[in-house]
Amino acid sequence: AKRRGDGCPSVFDSGMEVALEERLRLERELRVAIDEGQLRLYVQPQVDAEEVVFGAEALVRWEHPRRGLVSPGVFIPLAEQSGLIVRLGEWVLEMACRTLAEWSGHPELGHCRLSVNVSVQQFQQPDFVDQVLSVLTRHDVSPHRLTLELTESLLMEELDDVIGKMALLRRMGIRFALDDFGTGYSSLAYLKALPLDTLKIDVAFVRDLTQDPLAQPIARTIVTLAEQLALKVVAEGVETQEQLAILQELGCGGFQGFLFARPQPVGDMLAWVRSRSA
Numbered sequence: 001a002k003r004r005g006d007g008c009p010s011v012f013d014s015g016m017e018v019a020l021e022e023r024l025r026l027e028r029e030l031r032v033a034i035d036e037g038q039l040r041l042y043v044q045p046q047v048d049a050e051e052v053v054f055g056a057e058a059l060v061r062w063e064h065p066r067r068g069l070v071s072p073g074v075f076i077p078l079a080e081q082s083g084l085i086v087r088l089g090e091w092v093l094e095m096a097c098r099t100l101a102e103w104s105g106h107p108e109l110g111h112c113r114l115s116v117n118v119s120v121q122q123f124q125q126p127d128f129v130d131q132v133l134s135v136l137t138r139h140d141v142s143p144h145r146l147t148l149e150l151t152e153s154l155l156m157e158e159l160d161d162v163i164g165k166m167a168l169l170r171r172m173g174i175r176f177a178l179d180d181f182g183t184g185y186s187s188l189a190y191l192k193a194l195p196l197d198t199l200k201i202d203v204a205f206v207r208d209l210t211q212d213p214l215a216q217p218i219a220r221t222i223v224t225l226a227e228q229l230a231l232k233v234v235a236e237g238v239e240t241q242e243q244l245a246i247l248q249e250l251g252c253g254g255f256q257g258f259l260f261a262r263p264q265p266v267g268d269m270l271a272w273v274r275s276r277s278a
């Protein structure tokens, strides 16, 4: 059995120990991955009520030299634990703005917005606002084309600070979406206090729409709530026509999911849009 550096037997049983070592290795490798360009930007198109593309969500992938494509479900939590999420987030933001600049040159994509996931740690960086503005400026991209996706976990933080930063960015034209809505602990009072533009209905509610009798009333409530607060609603994880029909009926105005497109390498988006309009 492995021993800790102080010579005492590890308190972990062997199974946990392997998991820990594996985690530490992955963490070391992730650090290298960011530096050596193993991260890939994928995007998943988003469509409006008429099923016309209005944007895409940026989703990061890790092309590991041996493991192949590693899912963010595995390495985002690691990145958060290790603090690497800040640098990873900066990389994604940089790539997103570079992409928007490139899209400007194509009539099919020039109107498309990009939605970027921002972790709490990244948002909390004292210079976060300056960073966002400077990366937009550097790529000569209008702030109106950028949406930042935040999660309810941000509401556990100093609220005045959160609202202050959001308000600054929003005044520049950046929009905000609350991700995975309904899965966290946010109170409705908080919701009203935040300068948001969009609620994203979590994939879990969408998945259950045709199965769980409670899922429809929940989705309906989210849509109604959004209407009351003058927010847009984007449903994520839409996989079937049936789910789409229910959501359209409820008045949901934006959709994202395998029914339309899987997350794809960012370079494939133009061909995808062209094939849709052909």
Ligand code: C2E
Pocket (backbone or CB within 6 Å): 044, 058, 059, 060, 071, 072, 073, 076, 089, 092, 117, 118, 119, 179, 180, 203, 236, 237, 238, 239, 256, 257, 258, 259, 263
């Ligand atoms: P998320 O922000 O909730 O992203 C939506 C997830 O749903 C994505 O998983 C997407 O691939 C998946 N999805 C899309 N359509 C469907 C569908 O029709 N059915 C099902 N079952 N799933 C669908 P992905 O790409 O594996 O990302 C997982 C999570 O990792 C994201 O969840 C987000 O929380 C995090 N993440 C991804 N990229 C970034 C990033 O750049 N920064 C940060 N901070 N987090 C990221």
Ligand code: CA
Pocket (backbone or CB within 6 Å): 057, 117, 149, 179
């Ligand atoms: Ca998201």
Ligand code: CA
Pocket (backbone or CB within 6 Å): 179, 180, 200, 202, 203, 236
């Ligand atoms: Ca989500």
Ligand code: CA
Pocket (backbone or CB within 6 Å): 180, 202, 203
């Ligand atoms: Ca999610």
